[in-house]
Amino acid sequence: MTCKLGVPCLNTCQRACKSRRIYMSHGKMAQRCVARLRHPTCQTRVSVRLFTCQQWIALLYNWQLLNAVPWSPLVNDVDNTLTTQLFSQKNGITSALLGLTILWHPDTERIGEQFLGPAEEGAIEVCRYTPLFFRPGQDGIALGHRAIARAPLTVRRNADDSVDLVAPDSRMALEVNGALLAGTRHFTRDDIGAGVVLGLGGQVLLCLHWMTSFPRPNLFPGLLGVSSGAIATRELIRQVAGTDLAVLLLGETGTGKDVAARAIHQASKRSANPLVAVNMATLSESLAAADLFGAVKGAYTGAQAPRQGLFAEADGGTLFLDELGDTPASVQPMLLRVLETGCYRPLGASADARTTARLIAATDQDLDARGFNQPLLRRMEAFVIRVPTLRERREDIGLLLAHMLKGCDLSAAEIAAFPPALVSEMCNYDWPGNIRQLANVARRMVMALQAGERPVLSQYVHAPAAPRSAGAGYAMSAEQPRSxxxxxxxxxxxxxxxxxxxxxxxxxxxxxxxxxxxxxxxxxxxxxxxxxxxxxxxxxxxxxxxxxxxxxxxxxxxxxxxxxxxxxxxxxxxxxxxxxxxxxxxxxxxxxx
Ligand SMILES: Nc1ncnc2c1ncn2[C@@H]1O[C@H](COP(=O)(O)OP(=O)(O)OP(=O)(O)O)[C@@H](O)[C@H]1O
Structure with a gap:
């Protein structure tokens, strides 16, 4: 059965999938999901019933391998089907999928496309024509670039979740974590967890990594990322946005806690009301209570007029307490009272005021270890989101970098001309200052390039970018401990x-x-x-x-x-x-x- 453009139609495909792998290889009904599919040309919609996450992978994988029809899986936001965590159970051991993400490509639109590799032992052949890389809802395309060899680089996943890379039989320069590779290299499960950066022909960069969340369209444009960490963070934001729960955002400096707080507010029913942000580290011990809760005229020396506090300003909206760990000790019990009762007493007032502000807090500190008010901490932990560091989501570096270069007003052609060797250095660096540091360094590099200089990463970062472990069996010069x-x-x-x-x-x-x-x-x-x-x-x-x-x-x-x-x-x-x-x-x- 074909549509008017001659592309095989959905029912045929469904039957093909059914008869090949999807239903036959999984007899047991563990978890029932429905994949809603739409044919891109004739727009026919059909629901395919799938039983396990593995079947989802098999379904997409079949399409990639057979390239039978460019179906677009539709995200079923209502029953959350596609947010299911991607794990395979092997002898009782949980193991993630092996993924490949395009970190850099001269066609910059391709950065961030992904290929979902085998969930169990198996091999991926990476060359100019295979595999096909996808973006959610779009057709898969091969890397295609002429600098990439036709002979494949083999990525073999072993039974113990280690991975072997076998260099192709070609003259293409193949870099692994910034160092040239020839022959075979072995990577442990942890090496893959840290993200292995593959450079193909000096032009295209890929990241080999584990995947634990299904790729899905991004509903939060300010929170970029195709990594499982980014997807899981967005999913938690989506879940909590519709509630009035207090949220505690944990994560190192520059990971995007502020952006996440704004996304929660924007996606909540409070979005028409104000989001008031305050950095608790900047409040002085003596005036913190007045800043937060307000004060009546004459409440303290210099209070010549009544003062509205931040809780009143944020009424009906959201109050974002950044750097919660630096909250002056004297106001911590007051914050606890607001959280528990919604009431507070402005300085010098004779009656309580009420607030309906929702609290979101962020910190990069271990509050348990800092003598922070424990009952307040427990209340703030009603919903915790840990925002991952950039080194835990290395596969996002290229996507974020391209976004930042666009923000520097570079055209697509100028972004494509950004030196791949520099991008490779950046993808191999561990970014202690996370996304903020990446953004600052990218801006400064653009200025240097525009001034005709040839920047190298070590000029811009405090800790030099030490070579990352390139896997077992590397030449001595490259076999270094991780940065x-x-x-x-x-x-x-x-x-x-x-x-x-x-x-x-x-x-x-x-x-x-x-x-x-x-x-x-x-x-x-x-x-x-x-x-x-x-x-x-x-x-x-x-x-x-x-x-x-x-x-x-x-x-x-x-x-x-x-x-x-x-x-x-x-x-x-x-x-x-x-x-x-x-x-x-x-x-x-x-x-x-
Ligand atoms: N997922 C993301 N996509 C794009 N840009 C991001 C993302 N996350 C963070 N950024 C950018 O990184 C920079 C730092 O983010 P943000 O201020 O939210 O970090 P933070 O964790 O709150 O840092 P701090 O703890 O130091 O306050 C900002 O410029 C922000 O726009």
Whole structure:
């Protein structure tokens, strides 16, 4: 049966799948899902009943292998079918799928396309013509680039979840984690967990990684990522957005906690009401209560008028408490009371006020270990989202980089001309400052390239990019332990004394982290309050309130509202700058914060 364009129609395909693998190889009804499929040309819709996650894979896999018909699986958001975790059960051991993601391709639209490899032992042959890489809802396409050999690189998954790479019989340069490969290399399950970067012919970069979530269209445009970590984070955001639960976002600096908080608010029924964000590290111990809960006239020296607190400002909307771990101790019990009862007492008032603001908090600290108010912490843990680090989602680096280059106003052709060797270095780096650091480094590299320079990554990052382990059997020069920056960045810099840090060290760290306090503090081995002390004493850094309005206007205009660039130009911490701009009613782009 064919449609009017001569493409075999759905019923034929359904029968083909049925008779080949899907129903026959899985007799047991473990979990029943319905795949809704639509033929791209004749638009016929049909539901295919699938019993296990493995069948989903088999279904897509068959299409890729047979290339019979370019069907588009439709995401069934109602019953959540496609969010099912992708695991195979082998002898009682849970094991994820092997995935390949395009990190970089001269056709930049292809970056982020994926191939779902075998769930059990099996081989993938990677060459110019196979396999087909997909984006959810679109047809699969081969890598196709002329720099890639016709002879295949074989990726063999073994029974113990280790992987062997067998270089192709060709002259194509094949790089693995930044080092040339010839012959066969062995990778452990953990090596694959850290993401193995494959460079093909100096033009195309792939990431070999585990996949535990089914690829699906992204409903949150500000939260890019095709990794399972990114998909799982978006899914949690989607689940919690419709509730009024308090949410605690955990994750290292620069991972996207702020973006996630905004996404939750935007997707909630409160989105028409304000989202008020406050960085708890910037509240002073003496005025924190007045900032949060408001004060009546005369409540404290200098309170010449009644003051509305942030809880009142966020009524009906969302109050985002960033850097929750730095909340002054005196206000922690007050926050607990609001969470439990919805009531609070403005400073100096004789009666309680009520708030309907929903609380979202974020921290990069281990609050259990910091003597944080435990009942408050338990309340905030009503719904926890751990935002993954960039090194745990290496397969997203190319996609994020391309997005950032677009944000630097580069055309598609200019992005395609970004040196692949530089992208390879970036994909192999562990990014202790996560997505924010990647964005800052990408911007600075673009400026260098535009000035005719030839940038290398080590010029832009504090910790040099040590070669990553390229698997067992590598030449001595390449057989190094994984980069030191792979360690938890919180452990990376030993605690230092203020006197040990020069003015230049301070400026360098702030610059590298886009003038964000947490990243710079982490790099310098200081607490945030200590970093603030250094900033106050630095001769080249003015308090944000002393920057003339014309200078602010000019910076915003010159950088199209990009707060990180304005902060760098004005030499001012971006948080302080954002607060000051808000007071003046000037606007910076939140996405760039
Ligand atoms: N998934 C994503 N897709 C695109 N950009 C992202 C993503 N996640 C974060 N970013 C960008 O990375 C930068 C840092 O994000 P964000 O401020 O949300 O991090 P954070 O975890 O809140 O950091 P901190 O703990 O230091 O406050 C921002 O410019 C943001 O736009």
């Amino acid at each position: 030191a920056s792979l360690k938890n960045p919180a452990d990376a810099a030993p605690r230092r004394k203020l006197a040990e840090i020069s003015n230049d060290d301070l400026l360098g760290a702030l610059e590298e982290h886009g003038w964000q306090i947490s990243g710079a503090a982490q790099q310098l081995g200081l607490s945030r309050p200590s970093l603030y002390k250094l900033i106050e004493a630095h001769p080249a850094i003015r308090p944000a309130a002393l920057i003339p309005r014309e200078e602010l206007d000019a910076a915003l205009r010159a950088h199209g509202g990009d707060l990180a660039l304005c902060a760098s130009r004005l030499k001012n911490p971006s948080e302080a700058l954002r607060r000051h701009l808000r007071v003046l009613g000037l606007d910076a782009s939140p996405a760039q914060v």
